[in-house]
Amino acid sequence: xxxxxxxSRRQLLRVxxxxxxxxxxxxxxxxxxxAPGQLGIPxxxxxxxxxxxxxxRWRRDTKTPETGSSFTPLQDSVGxxxxxxxxxERHHAGIPTIDPAQHRLVIHGMVNRPISLTVDEIRxxxxxxxxxxxxxxxxxxxxxxxKTGPDVxxxxxxxSCSEWTGVPLSLLLNEAGVRPGASWVxxxxxxxxxxxxxxxxxxxxxxxxxAYGQNGEAIRPAQGYPLRLIIPGWEGNxxxxxxxxxxxxDQAYMARDETAKYTDLMPDGMARIFTYQMEAKSVITFxxxxxxxxxxGLYELTGLAWSGRGRIDRVDIxxxxxxxxxxxxxxxxxxxxxxxxxRLPWRFDGREAVIASRAVDETGxxxxxxxxxxxxxxxxxxxxxxxxxxxxxxxxxxxxxVEA
Amino acid sequence: xxxxxxIIFAGAIAAQSPKYGVGRPATPEQIRNLGSAxxxxxxxxxxxxxxxxxxxxxxxxxxxxxxxxxxEGGIGPVLVGGQGTLxxxxxxxxxxxxxxxxxTVWDYTNRAMPFDQPGLLKPSEVYAVVAYILNINGIIGTxxxxxxxxxxxxxxPNRNGFVADPRPDVGDKTRH
Numbered sequence: 001x002x003x004x005x006x007x008s009r010r011q012l013l014r015v016x017x018x019x020x021x022x023x024x025x026x027x028x029x030x031x032x033x034x035a036p037g038q039l040g041i042p043x044x045x046x047x048x049x050x051x052x053x054x055x056x057r058w059r060r061d062t063k064t065p066e067t068g069s070s071f072t073p074l075q076d077s078v079g080x081x082x083x084x085x086x087x088x089e090r091h092h093a094g095i096p097t098i099d100p101a102q103h104r105l106v107i108h109g110m111v112n113r114p115i116s117l118t119v120d121e122i123r124x125x126x127x128x129x130x131x132x133x134x135x136x137x138x139x140x141x142x143x144x145x146x147k148t149g150p151d152v153x154x155x156x157x158x159x160s161c162s163e164w165t166g167v168p169l170s171l172l173l174n175e176a177g178v179r180p181g182a183s184w185v186x187x188x189x190x191x192x193x194x195x196x197x198x199x200x201x202x203x204x205x206x207x208x209x210x211a212y213g214q215n216g217e218a219i220r221p222a223q224g225y226p227l228r229l230i231i232p233g234w235e236g237n238x239x240x241x242x243x244x245x246x247x248x249x250d251q252a253y254m255a256r257d258e259t260a261k262y263t264d265l266m267p268d269g270m271a272r273i274f275t276y277q278m279e280a281k282s283v284i285t286f287x288x289x290x291x292x293x294x295x296x297g298l299y300e301l302t303g304l305a306w307s308g309r310g311r312i313d314r315v316d317i318x319x320x321x322x323x324x325x326x327x328x329x330x331x332x333x334x335x336x337x338x339x340x341x342x343r344l345p346w347r348f349d350g351r352e353a354v355i356a357s358r359a360v361d362e363t364g365x366x367x368x369x370x371x372x373x374x375x376x377x378x379x380x381x382x383x384x385x386x387x388x389x390x391x392x393x394x395x396x397x398x399x400x401x402v403e404a
Numbered sequence: 405x406x407x408x409x410x411i412i413f414a415g416a417i418a419a420q421s422p423k424y425g426v427g428r429p430a431t432p433e434q435i436r437n438l439g440s441a442x443x444x445x446x447x448x449x450x451x452x453x454x455x456x457x458x459x460x461x462x463x464x465x466x467x468x469x470x471x472x473x474x475x476e477g478g479i480g481p482v483l484v485g486g487q488g489t490l491x492x493x494x495x496x497x498x499x500x501x502x503x504x505x506x507x508t509v510w511d512y513t514n515r516a517m518p519f520d521q522p523g524l525l526k527p528s529e530v531y532a533v534v535a536y537i538l539n540i541n542g543i544i545g546t547x548x549x550x551x552x553x554x555x556x557x558x559x560x561p562n563r564n565g566f567v568a569d570p571r572p573d574v575g576d577k578t579r580h
Contacts (some may be wrong), residue, residue, distance in 0.1 A: 063479045064519065093516065106430045106438060115427035118435055125424060175422040186441050193516035196441060245438045252507045254444045256512035260497065263566065271502075273566040279575075336436030368575035377572045380495050384571075 057086060058153050064105070066094035066192075069136065071157030072116075074285045074304065076099065080331065080339040082160035084220045088236075090136050090158065091222070092257075093192035096242055100226040103190070105172075105210075106340040107245035112177030119226045123212055125167045128210065130232070132336045135159035135264050135278050137235030140385040143370060147403050148389075151289035155401075156389065159281075159306070161339035164230045165213030170205045173375035178205075178248055186253050187229055187238075188245040197238045198252035199231070203276075207232050210243070232337045233308030234276040235383070237262050267378035278308030278365050281386040282315055282342070282359035293348055293397035301328075301346040304339045312340040314360040319346065321390065322353035322369075328357065336362075354402060356390040439523070442511035446556030449510065453551035454532025456544070462533040464526065466518050475540055480519065484540050487561055500541025504566055506558035510550075511535050531555070 055076035062068035070089040074080055082088075100119040108114040139158035142149040149155020173185075178201070185204045187197040201206070207231040219225045224241030231239050237257055252258070252274070264272040273391060282305035287293055305312045311334045316325035328342035342357065359367040370387035390402045406436060442448040442522075454462075464473075468481035477483070486496030499509055514530045516522050525533065535550040544550075 064529060093519070093522065104434070106434055107427075108430055108435050108438075113422070114435065115432035116430040117427040121426050125426060131499070171424075172426075175426055177422065188438065192522050193552075194439060194522070196511075208422055228408050245441075247441060249443065251445065251447075253441055253444055253511070254508050256503075256508055256516070259505065259508055259566075260499075260503050260512075265490060265495055265497070266567075267491065269495070270565055271490075272569050272571075275569045275571070277569065277571060279572065366575050372574050380493075389564060 011361055011394050030266075057089065058157065060154075067092055069138075069158055071153050071375050072160045073153045074157050074159075074283070075291065076289050077285060077304070079392075080119075080161055080304070080341050081215065082162060082339075084162065084215050084223065085216070085237060087134075087160040087162060087214075087220070088136065088158045089222050090138075090236060091191070091310060092195050095221050096191050097221065098190060098226060098242060103244065105227055105244055105246070107172060107176040107246045107248070109180035109186070109249050110179040111173075111248050112179060113175075117172070119212065122167055122172075122210065122227065125171060127165055127213075128168055128209060129163060129213070130166045130230075131161065131163045131335050132230060132232050133159060133161045133240060133278075133305070133308075133338050134236050135281075135308070136231070137237055137275070137278075137383045140281075140387070141382055143383065143385045143387055143389070144374070144379045148370070148401050149289070150401050150404075152283055152285055152389075155186055156281075156283045158236070161306070162214050164209055164211045166209040166211030166230060169208040169210050169229070172210060173204060173248075176248075181250050182248040183187075183250045184252050186245075186247040186249055186255075187240040187243060188247070189224075189228075189240045190242040190244040195237075195240060196253065196255045197258055198249075198255060198274075199229075199238060200274075201248070203231065203234070224295070231276070233278055235262065235278055236335070238276055239304055262383060264377065264381040264383050267382060272381075275384060279384065279386045280307035280309065280312070280359045280361040281305070281363050282312075282357040282367060283389045284317075284355055284357050284391060287399045288391055288395055289399055289401050291399045293393065293399070295397065296348055296350045298345060298347050301344045303328075303342055303348065303357050305330075305342055305357065305359040306337070307359065307363075307365070308337055309365065310336045310362040311366075312359055313362050315340070315342040316358045317337070317344050318356050318358070319353050322356065322388075325358065348397070350395055350397075352395050353393045354390055356388050356392060358388050430493055436498050440511070440514060442507045442514075444505045444507050444556065446507060446552055449507070449552035449555060450527045451552065452527035452531055453549050454528050454530070454535050456532075456535045456539040456546050458528075458535070459532035459536025459539070462529045463536050466529075467533065470519060475537065485536055487541075490562070490565065498541070500543060500561065502562050502565070504560055504563050506534065506538060506543075506550075506555050506560055509537060510555055530576070 055073045057070035059070040072088045136158035211230040227243045228241040284303040315328040331341040472478045475483035482522030486498040531550040538544045
């Protein structure tokens with residue numbers, strides 16, 4: 001009601017402006033019959049989103065609130081970046097509160113000069129900024145089960161894409177002087193459980209970032225403030241947060257999170273170890289499970305594709321359960337190891353449609369089906385599910401997983 | 405004098421002189437304060453030792469609350485059993501059935517347990533509780549003592565249960 005009053009007043013003002021200054025003197029006569037305009041809220045030091053926006057992470061219940069995962073609401077995403085506040089989380093012992101002035105990164109072990117660095121010192125070194133996707137090795141773990149996830153957030157939401165800024169790890173390792181024979185870097189976080197992972201030196205000297213910035217500001221506490229590893233294309237768990245120790249060694253340390261966890265059990269009882277690489281994957285975010293199309297008509301079908309091995313070359317869309325595929329439009333620029341937004345104009349005619357996307361990356365790797373994955377890996381490997389996700393758009397416009 | 409200069413010169417080459425000279429020398433104390441990271445060959449294991457009997461006491465006091473009186477699981481995961489299940493439809497991954505190195509049990513218990521007070525246990529208590537968990541999984545005898553020498557020698561049942569990552573293993577790899 002108030003909105004329509006205000007817009008009619010705006011129209012009157014526009015007329016007044018058009019007619020000229022003579023009419024402005026009579027503005028009071030118009031305004032008199034109308035509610036006066038209200039001032040908005042004052043300027044603020046740190047922005048918040050509109051109170052009408054409700055997108056939030058979803059958190060699976062765990063027995064201990066300090067452990068677990070929270071999932072990015074991909075169904076509400078637009079573009080290719082994830083707001084830091086909606087970046088997925090996976091913590092093992094809660095989020096530590098770290099004063100950056102007190103924090104030190106120590107590089108030790110098989111180095112010529114064990115060094116201790118402050119966050120300020122690191123921030124003053126030559127930096128690199130890269131837009132990179134980060135995906136939990138366990139993302140889409142729900143999809144190994146007979147009944148797959150009901151919506152895109154809970155089934156594919158342990159993935160986010162940010163602009164990360166930091167220092168090449170190779171620069172810091174050169175400062176410490178890596179000794180001959182050092183073949184692994186043991187990275188340890190300053191969280192309560194001091195999460196640790198072993199990383200091969202070749203990757204450490206290649207493209208790993210020691211990051212302190214995310215999306216134009218300091219990394220959020222939940223993402224590893226003040227320092228974390230960003231390992232392009234590798235599973236999230238290896239991207240150690242709250243980093244305080246890098247130890248150069250001649251062997252992998254076989255940490256709990258690279259032996260008991262984050263290993264992929266095959267049907268023959270053998271488990272794959274050091275499965276760092278994330279493979280090409282995509283999912284339709286609209287329309288997706290849990291949503292309802294208001295009626296027949298023209299829609300923009302859209303989603304996200306990414307690959308840990310490089311750029312997305314192509315995304316195919318099926319509207320008939322996989323019988324035929326058409327190419328989606330890809331948003332440029334297609335950055336390597338980053339979200340690529342895909343789109344396809346689609347007319348929903350009120351008939352059931354089973355829709356899905358299939359990504360192809362620059363290595364020629366084609367995103368497999370769930371059945372293809374299970375045929376090779378069985379259903380107990382837990383990690384690295386990157387299968388094609390089908391949604392069923394029912395005749396009444398409701399969207400579900402295909403088992404519904 | 406000539407010899408000394410040569411040594412200094414050779415040392416400088418080996419040291420790949422730092423470009424930015426950033427950071428301060430890390431002190432031994434600083435490195436010690438980071439705590440122990442334990443390699444599978446036992447590198448990093450501290451002094452101390454623990455018996456199965458002592459471990460039973462530590463377990464009851466510090467672990468049973470979450471992992472259950474008989475390590476059957478609760479708030480925390482089950483710690484016993486599962487051997488022979490890895491290739492079945494319902495694999496049970498425990499310290500006994502899945503973990504390839506006993507040193508990992510020590511390292512993780514030491515760094516991350518008890519869940520709400522990680523770092524609480526002294527090295528000998530960690531040795532003891534690890535001995536107890538290995539014992540109830542049938543991996544070591546009741547009279548065996550765990551220390552920096554004996555722990556890395558423990559042969560875990562699933563020691564050879566891991567293979568390198570063969571991916572890409574699924575999917576049409578030909579360019580369309």
